[in-house]
Amino acid sequence: MPGLNQVSNLIAGVFILIAVTKILLQRKKIIFINNNDFLFFYFLFIIICSISYFYSLEPAASAIMLRTLSLYFIFIVTLVNYVDDYDKLSKLIKYFIYSGIIASFYILFNFLHNYGLSRFYRLGGVLGNENTMGIIIGIATTFSFYLLVFEKKYLYIFPIIITSIMVLLTGSRTALVFVVLNIIFLIYFKNRSSFKGKLKAVVLILLLFLLSYYLILNIPIFYTVMGRRVENILGFFGNSGTNEGSILMRNYMVKFGIEKFKEKPIFGWGIANYKVLLDQDIRQRGYAHNNYIELLVDVGIIGMVVYYLMYIFGLFKLKKIKIGIYENYKYLFISLFLSILIIGYSSVYYYNKHFYILLAMAEILIGRKCNEEK
Secondary structure, eight states: OOOHHHHHHHHHHHHHHHHHHHHHHHTOOOOOTTSOHHHHHHHHHHHHHHHHHTTOSOHHHHHHHHHHHHHHHHHHHHHHHHOOSHHHHHHHHHHHHHHHHHHHHHHHHHHHHHHTTSOOOOOOTTTSOHHHHHHHHHHHHHHHHHHHHHSOOGGGHHHHHHHHHHHHHTTOHHHHHHHHHHHHHHHHHHHTTSHHHHHHHHHHHHHHHHHHHHHHHHSHHHIIIIIHHHHHHHHHHSSSOOOOHHHHHHHHHHHHHHHHHHHSTTTOSOTTOHHHHHHHHHSOOOOOSOHHHHHHHHHHHHHHHHHHHHHHHHHHHHHTOOSTHHHHHHHHHHHHHHHHHHHTTTOOOTTOHHHHHHHHHHHHHHSHHHHTTO
């Protein structure tokens, strides 16, 4: 069975073929790096990564990453040009939700078919990395929560339940934090206009924490998969400590990355070369589990700053939207962007296709085409 990445790449290829044909037939004005800030910074990031190829420790690893980022860029350019109105943007949000539901059911049914209820461990590996799957499904949870709270579409409570359960079953602490942060931000934005509203937001957020705490630590299945991992990370930051190998290794990886960054702080060691440096040190390849460290080591301060300008410019431009339904949508993407910036301390996502799609969706929202649909 092919993984989610192969399936999504096939769908992306078909989409590009159909969308480009339609765009050419309609003779639309093309949106590209000369008239779109997000595409400009994305393209500039690829240029910086391309330059780093020539001084990287392992050019082959850099070449593979450059191919990935370039293919994503082609897809994103196509998406930005094709999704040119509010209805298409709304459909894209719903496609995220549908795909999250389908992935959740597939992962669960596959596990039950193979193992039954005799034992439980982290789910999601059948479609890819558990952390990645948790975040992808968490995006579906976030979109569903937005539609429930901001647009009062109450049927989306069911996707929220389904995808939230699967996020917990992936055992991904980063995905859990991602979803919880998104919900907190959305609750705040929905109720921020008055003191009573802010008080309501505080109460709802507290209830969210209590519910999450109860589910994770008191329901055996969730405790086995997620609860112990949460206890371990709390112990690591607290006084009790932890002996969980993955936490201790991630801590070492971050410290190792900081030392390597200090050696080449401006331009880095070459895109996708953190794993090469780690392999030289401990004879084991892996990513830094920290997007900031990974980028600083790979492409230095310059590359990291250019990458995050995509999010920073997006946040500033989203803040300026004051057009009816678009104002509600802006809070959705502001919440997502803020959460993405925060989880960068525990995950590597500069090559995450779904995050580039979120950036593109935000750019579509704040771009000329959607704003003409007043």
